[in-house]
Amino acid sequence: MSDAHDEHESAIKTPKQLIVAVLAGFLVPIIAIVLLVQFVSNDKKVGAGSSAQTQEAIAARISPVADQGFTFKDANGPKVLQSGESVYKTICAACHDSGAAGSPKFGDASAWGPRIAQGYDKVVANAIGGLRAMPAKGGNPDLDDVEVARAVVHMANAGGAKFKEPEVKAAAAASAEASAK
Numbered sequence: 001m002s003d004a005h006d007e008h009e010s011a012i013k014t015p016k017q018l019i020v021a022v023l024a025g026f027l028v029p030i031i032a033i034v035l036l037v038q039f040v041s042n043d044k045k046v047g048a049g050s051s052a053q054t055q056e057a058i059a060a061r062i063s064p065v066a067d068q069g070f071t072f073k074d075a076n077g078p079k080v081l082q083s084g085e086s087v088y089k090t091i092c093a094a095c096h097d098s099g100a101a102g103s104p105k106f107g108d109a110s111a112w113g114p115r116i117a118q119g120y121d122k123v124v125a126n127a128i129g130g131l132r133a134m135p136a137k138g139g140n141p142d143l144d145d146v147e148v149a150r151a152v153v154h155m156a157n158a159g160g161a162k163f164k165e166p167e168v169k170a171a172a173a174a175s176a177e178a179s180a181k
Contacts, residue, residue, distance in 0.1 A: 081168065082143075084150030091138040092151055101133035104159065112159025120153075120163050127152045 012018050051057055088096070088106070095103045104111035115123050127148050130136035137143045138151075149166040156163050 079144065082147050082150070084147075084152075084154030084165065087138075087143065087147050087151035088154050091140050091143070092155065095134070095138075096155060103134060104155075106155055107158045109160040112156055112161065116156055116159065116161040120156075120161075123156060124149045124152050124166075 012021055082090075093106070095101060096106045099105040099108075099111075104115060115126075127134075128137060128145055137148050146166055146168055153161075153163045153165050
């Protein structure tokens with residue numbers, strides 16, 4: 001038999017190469033870890049001489065998160081009725097921009113024509129009570145009937161109708177003015 005199985009050959013042939021390989025085995029991972037930590041933690045450092053201790057910076061850091069980007073409504077205050085366009089943008093546009101579930105697209109006169117022919121009262125009643133896939137008041141029960149009617153007028157007029165914007169009842173307007181005072 002041959003002695004070929006007993007022969008080993010390695011890249012390390014001298015003691016000097018062994019020392020270099022051992023040091024590289026320790027130093028390369030340590031250097032990689034140090035560089036990785038530097039990369040991860042390299043952020044804008046705030047320290048002496050920066051603007052971190054100004055009154056504005058401190059106030060921004062300790063301000064409640066809930067105050068940022070929210071508009072609070074007084075639940076006890078009088079209800080401010082939205083315009084037809086704002087109701088359309090927030091509620092109705094989800095379906096009427098794309099024509100989802102057979103809804104007439106905004107500004108499409110051919111789709112709005114048969115609905116306009118039914119008359120203002122019928123179209124508003126369908127919007128308030130719901131029709132086929134459309135839920136009552138477009139799915140927002142908090143809307144006032146006048147807001148829904150304004151949205152219907154906005155959409156129908158864009159589709160070729162000449163409906164007049166509904167007016168708020170005198171009693172509701174008077175009570176809103178009285179509560180505002």
